[in-house]
Amino acid sequence: MAAIISGKEVSAKVREQVREECESLKAKGVTPGLAVIIVGDDPASRVYVNNKKKACAEVGFVSEEYALPAETTQEELLKLIEELNGRADINGILCQLPLPRHLDEKAVINAISPLKDVDAFHPSNVGRIMIGDYHFLPCTPAGVMELMHHAGIDAAGKSCVVIGRSNIVGKPMAMLLLHENGTVTICHSRTKNLKEICSNADILVAAVGKAKFVKADMVKEGAVVLDVGINRDENGKLCGDVDFDEVEPKASYITPVPGGVGPMTIAMLMKNTLMAAKIQNGL
Numbered sequence: 001m002a003a004i005i006s007g008k009e010v011s012a013k014v015r016e017q018v019r020e021e022c023e024s025l026k027a028k029g030v031t032p033g034l035a036v037i038i039v040g041d042d043p044a045s046r047v048y049v050n051n052k053k054k055a056c057a058e059v060g061f062v063s064e065e066y067a068l069p070a071e072t073t074q075e076e077l078l079k080l081i082e083e084l085n086g087r088a089d090i091n092g093i094l095c096q097l098p099l100p101r102h103l104d105e106k107a108v109i110n111a112i113s114p115l116k117d118v119d120a121f122h123p124s125n126v127g128r129i130m131i132g133d134y135h136f137l138p139c140t141p142a143g144v145m146e147l148m149h150h151a152g153i154d155a156a157g158k159s160c161v162v163i164g165r166s167n168i169v170g171k172p173m174a175m176l177l178l179h180e181n182g183t184v185t186i187c188h189s190r191t192k193n194l195k196e197i198c199s200n201a202d203i204l205v206a207a208v209g210k211a212k213f214v215k216a217d218m219v220k221e222g223a224v225v226l227d228v229g230i231n232r233d234e235n236g237k238l239c240g241d242v243d244f245d246e247v248e249p250k251a252s253y254i255t256p257v258p259g260g261v262g263p264m265t266i267a268m269l270m271k272n273t274l275m276a277a278k279i280q281n282g283l
């Protein structure tokens, strides 16, 4: 039987800390501001943006939403980012991905000022993470680390395996585990003997994007299993990349889906926005 690490609980604590710090910033005349840009009408993106706005209101930030039509041009989008870069009352800028196909995602990420890049996607922030000298950590991997810290799990000297090598989850996740002295292996779609590698992991992070991909025979007895995946199963029910029912009895700790890593992402976004407001105001 594994201990369940509740992202609901930990994220509520993080948001409460942010709310308290926000109050003391306000007493110094600074109200953190987040601008969220959404282009087009992707329903999943709409849900994420609404949740981000709600979280901002809860912690006391000002948020501005820029809902742009799907046919927005690259020039128009870059112009808006440029304006937001120049505003002192906006500390964080986030452009909800994915963007419609005709827009250049890389150019958009590059246009956001690194000091306002609260997603930590800008190459300068990615580089800073690499050398361990960062302002912001990418929200999802940072959320996973926060869950580990909360549960008292130390990566030092442990065999850590990350399945997935995306720029937003897998790669930075591996880097954060490395910073905490884990011995890290990254697996991906071309990895041979995946089962063997995973079943040697003390800490296994799944960021694959495939429902119930990680089965019990891929998990070592007593492993810590952290599930980043958000998928729908064959019945349309939300589930992770880990087959929870199979894996839970074997693991020492496990994160559920929903209620695990998911709620942490927005909490860490709030933390980054607070940090951005502090940095930009020399606090």
Ligand code: NAD
Pocket: 140, 163, 164, 165, 166, 167, 168, 169, 170, 187, 188, 189, 190, 191, 194, 207, 208, 209, 210, 228, 229, 230, 231, 261, 262, 263, 265
């Ligand atoms: P992605 O599609 O960009 O990357 C998936 C990775 O999995 C790739 O690097 C690929 O090499 C690897 N992969 C695919 N098939 C594999 C296989 N058979 N064996 C081994 N590796 C394989 O996805 P992503 O953006 O990194 O997201 C991963 C999952 O995390 C998705 O379910 C996504 O919805 C979820 N996610 C959750 C949050 C959150 O807030 N909890 C945030 C971002 C992403």
